Amino acid sequence: MLIPKNNANQMRTRILVKIVEKFLQGRFADADRIPLELRPKGGEVSRCCIYKDRAILKYRCMASMGFAPEDETDELTSLKEYGERALARQEHATNKLSVITDACSGCIRSRYMVTDACRGCFAKPCQVNCPKQAITIVNGRSTIDPDKCISCGRCQEVCPYHAVIRVPIPCEEACPVGAISKDESGKEHIDPEKCILCGKCLQSCPFGAVVEMSQIVDVLKLLADDDKKVVAMLAPAVLGQFPGTINNLIGALKKLGFADVVEVAVGADITTQKEAAEFIEKMEKGEKMMTTSCCPAYYKAADVHIPEIKPFVSHTRTPMYYTAELLKKEQPECTAVFIGPCLAKRFEAENDPNVDYVLTFEEIGAMLVASGINVTDCEPQEFAKISCAQGRRFPVSGGVAGAVVSLVGDKAEIKPTAINGLNKASIKLLKQYATKGSEFNMVEVMCCEGGCVAGPGCIALAKKSAIMVENYVKTAPDLKDKKD
Amino acid sequence: MEKVKIKICCGTSCFVMGAAQIQVLEFAPPADIADKIEIEEARCMNHCKNTTAKYNRGPFVLVNNELIEEANFEKVVNKVREILNQEN
Ligand code: SF4
Ligand code: SF4
Ligand code: FES
Numbered sequence: 001m002l003i004p005k006n007n008a009n010q011m012r013t014r015i016l017v018k019i020v021e022k023f024l025q026g027r028f029a030d031a032d033r034i035p036l037e038l039r040p041k042g043g044e045v046s047r048c049c050i051y052k053d054r055a056i057l058k059y060r061c062m063a064s065m066g067f068a069p070e071d072e073t074d075e076l077t078s079l080k081e082y083g084e085r086a087l088a089r090q091e092h093a094t095n096k097l098s099v100i101t102d103a104c105s106g107c108i109r110s111r112y113m114v115t116d117a118c119r120g121c122f123a124k125p126c127q128v129n130c131p132k133q134a135i136t137i138v139n140g141r142s143t144i145d146p147d148k149c150i151s152c153g154r155c156q157e158v159c160p161y162h163a164v165i166r167v168p169i170p171c172e173e174a175c176p177v178g179a180i181s182k183d184e185s186g187k188e189h190i191d192p193e194k195c196i197l198c199g200k201c202l203q204s205c206p207f208g209a210v211v212e213m214s215q216i217v218d219v220l221k222l223l224a225d226d227d228k229k230v231v232a233m234l235a236p237a238v239l240g241q242f243p244g245t246i247n248n249l250i251g252a253l254k255k256l257g258f259a260d261v262v263e264v265a266v267g268a269d270i271t272t273q274k275e276a277a278e279f280i281e282k283m284e285k286g287e288k289m290m291t292t293s294c295c296p297a298y299y300k301a302a303d304v305h306i307p308e309i310k311p312f313v314s315h316t317r318t319p320m321y322y323t324a325e326l327l328k329k330e331q332p333e334c335t336a337v338f339i340g341p342c343l344a345k346r347f348e349a350e351n352d353p354n355v356d357y358v359l360t361f362e363e364i365g366a367m368l369v370a371s372g373i374n375v376t377d378c379e380p381q382e383f384a385k386i387s388c389a390q391g392r393r394f395p396v397s398g399g400v401a402g403a404v405v406s407l408v409g410d411k412a413e414i415k416p417t418a419i420n421g422l423n424k425a426s427i428k429l430l431k432q433y434a435t436k437g438s439e440f441n442m443v444e445v446m447c448c449e450g451g452c453v454a455g456p457g458c459i460a461l462a463k464k465s466a467i468m469v470e471n472y473v474k475t476a477p478d479l480k481d482k483k484d
Numbered sequence: 485m486e487k488v489k490i491k492i493c494c495g496t497s498c499f500v501m502g503a504a505q506i507q508v509l510e511f512a513p514p515a516d517i518a519d520k521i522e523i524e525e526a527r528c529m530n531h532c533k534n535t536t537a538k539y540n541r542g543p544f545v546l547v548n549n550e551l552i553e554e555a556n557f558e559k560v561v562n563k564v565r566e567i568l569n570q571e572n
Contacts, residue, residue: 010502010556014540017501037540243494252496365500374496374528460504463511 007046008208012064013459014038015057016216016366019064023220024370028083034061035079052102056208059100063211066093066218069100086217092357093213096197096346099180101187103209107169111151114142117163126155126164174204176422176447177305194304196297197344198422198447199456212343216363222335223257229333232258233323233355235340236265236387237395237452240460240468241361242368244376251378256367259334263383267323268294268391268403269479275316275400276407279442283412287312289433289441292400294318297344297447301422308434312443319394320345324354339364341395341455344447360457388479395452396466397421401444406480416442421449485571487522488564491546495528498543506545506557517564 018034035054039045047053059069061079065086114126120140127135127142134148135155142163144155156164171180171188179194180201188209190201202210222228232253234246242249250261271294282290293299293314302309324336337357338345349355368375390406393399401416408414417440419426433443448454453469454462492503510523531544531551545555547563 005502005505007556010505013501017540243496243499362500365496369497369500372497372533376496376527459500461507461511464504464507 005203006206008206009203011038011208012060012211013362013366015060015064016214016363017369019061019216020220020367020370022083023217027087028080031061031079031083034058056100056103059103060208060211063098063100064214064216066213066215068093068095068098068213069211070098071095083217087221089218092215092218094350095213096192096343097190097195097199097202097210097212099188099190100209100211103207104187104205105207105209107171108146108167111166111168112144112149112153112156113165113167114144114155115163115165117161118142118159119161119163121160123160125158125160129154129158170204170206171201171210174200176200176424176427177301180210196300196304196422196447197347198297199343202343203456214363215357215359216366219337219357219359220367228335229259229331230257231260231262231327231331231334231336233262233264233320233327233336233338235338235342235395235452236263236268236319236392236469237341237455237458237465238339238361239395239472240453240465241341241458242365242375244378245380246472247380247382248375248378250381250383252368252373252375253364254381255373255378256364256371258337260331261381261383262323262327263385263387264319264323264338264340265387265391265394266383266385267321267326268319268394269388269482270322271316271319271394272390272400272403272407272479275314276404278314278316279404279408279414280412283414283441288437289443290314291430291443291445292404294394294400295344295445295447295452296342296348298422298445300344300347301427301447302430306427306430306434309430312434318348319391320348320355321352324352328354341448341452341458343456360455361459362457365459387476388482389473389476390479392473392476393469396469397446397449397451398444399451399469400446401442403479404442406478414442415440416444418444418446420446420451422447423449485520487520488517488567489546489548490521490523490560490564491526492523493527493529493531493542493544493546494525495532497528497532501542502556503543503545506543506555506560508557509560514561517561517568520568521564 022028022031035057038057039050039053062082065082118141132148132150134145135142180188180190183189222230253261279290289312291313302313320338327336335356338355339359346358349358390403397420398418401418405414405416450462453465492506532542541553543555545552545560552559
């Protein structure tokens with residue numbers, strides 16, 4: 001989809017930049033100015049008034065510092081104080097996503113609405129066909145009683161004037177697994193058990209009500225500490241996320257204070273080798289199919305929402321896992337920070353003792369902006385380990401399956417397909433594959449449509465980034481030629 | 485007729501603050517302006533460095549040499565339309 005990020009999402013970047021700026025300028029002494037600086041007197045207002053805007057910005061700042069809006073016990077706690085608490089904590093927040101209730105406009109509950117196009121006709125097919133008797137005639141026009149409406153859509157189907165419209169709730173519509181829903185007061189809440197951290201609600205809410213709890217302050221603190229060795233693990237979707245080349249970016253990250261930079265595409269090569277071997281073994285055993293396992297959002301979806309598919313999910317670990325394992329073997333004392341497009345990597349990291357923090361490209365971008373670092377001007381540097389074409393193509397839809405196919409070769413009959421984006425329909429399809437079978441035996445699943453290059457933590461347009469990924473693939477060696 | 489020149493700043497500051505998303509103009513420009521614009525990627529124009537924290541006014545885009553601050557897709561398209569309407 002080629003729709004640029006909405007203004008609420010752009011505001012998130014600005015907030016992150018401010019958070020870094022206030023950290024660098026005085027360890028958050030001035031943090032309470034952020035809402036005022038982002039919504040200055042006489043400037044633009046996006047909600048009812050400047051004061052509500054600022055109040056909500058405060059909650060968004062809290063989230064960027066790693067605190068959930070619902071953690072607030074005293075409304076007078078200042079951002080300065082939250083900043084100090086963030087700097088003092090040893091463990092980062094375990095909460096990941098939340099909804100700022102005061103920002104959620106509580107998009108209307110009833111999903112069907114009768115518009116002005118209603119002619120108050122004699123036949124009244126809407127009323128006749130409504131199974132819940134939710135429609136009454138008020139002032140010569142049909143009206144739906146939201147308490148009775150079950151959103152079946154019959155009225156919309158039968159109205160000859162197309163007068164009934166369906167008003168979606170953006171976040172609920174976007175959520176592939178029904179994890180976000182309304183409480184009694186009409187405000188949205190996320191159920192952490194169900195949530196797969198795809199980030200789709202975050203991207204879709206036009207009010208910016210859904211926030212993520214960032215680990216940016218925790219990492220800033222470590223970067224400022226000369227005794228700590230912090231290593232950046234760059235996800236392969238990084239191509240095109242910043243101006244300049246990937247070699248310039250290594251230089252830029254070192255300027256930010258990272259001691260070393262490694263490429264997760266190297267781990268993706270290992271995933272490819274292991275997954276290809278696992279596939280061959282499974283087919284020899286007569287299994288009907290295997291799905292990929294590297295997308296953590298899909299992994300959790302399979303676990304919680306698609307139990308039918310679970311037995312088919314590959315046991316091979318993810319590129320992040322292998323990269324971190326290698327890193328910690330070589331540099332056991334370092335702090336490993338995964339930098340990628342993904343929010344779901346946060347819970348994968350929680351179960352991986354080798355990964356300490358997860359940041360998004362956007363968060364790294366904010367650090368660069370506030371530190372005044374221009375990537376193109378940074379000294380280009382090389383990676384110590386060279387990744388192959390297979391690993392480099394992981395972040396685009398079809399890339400993982402393609403990599404496995406290339407290594408399986410003629411050692412097994414492989415019929416690949418790619419599920420490009422998890423949504424309600426593709427989840428249904430996966431269930432079908434599991435129960436009824438299909439013509440495919442190798443199923444790649446990526447939660448983000450387009451692949452990781454379209455992840456919620458990206459800066460660049462997915463299309464641009466995908467082009468850069470393909471160019472980067474072209475300059476890489478082939479994993480098949482690699483001897484180890 | 486001469487095309488309207490859109491210079492999107494792609495220095496790190498502007499790129500991160502939102503210029504990257506304005507590049508959608510290269511792929512899916514509104515139909516009415518699609519063949520009337522010329523898009524160019526610019527290097528840092530130094531607006532982000534003028535005074536302290538000037539990057540807060542980014543991303544910067546030049547439309548026929550008119551500077552747009554805190555630019556987004558909407559603002560750029562509106563400026564282009566304004567220029568085209570003047571010419572007619
Ligand atoms: S999209 Fe969801 S979270 Fe956002 S305002 Fe509407 S109901 Fe609230
Ligand atoms: S599963 Fe995705 S859309 Fe649903 S609540 Fe979680 S992050 Fe939001
Ligand atoms: S990055 Fe755009 S003016 Fe410097």
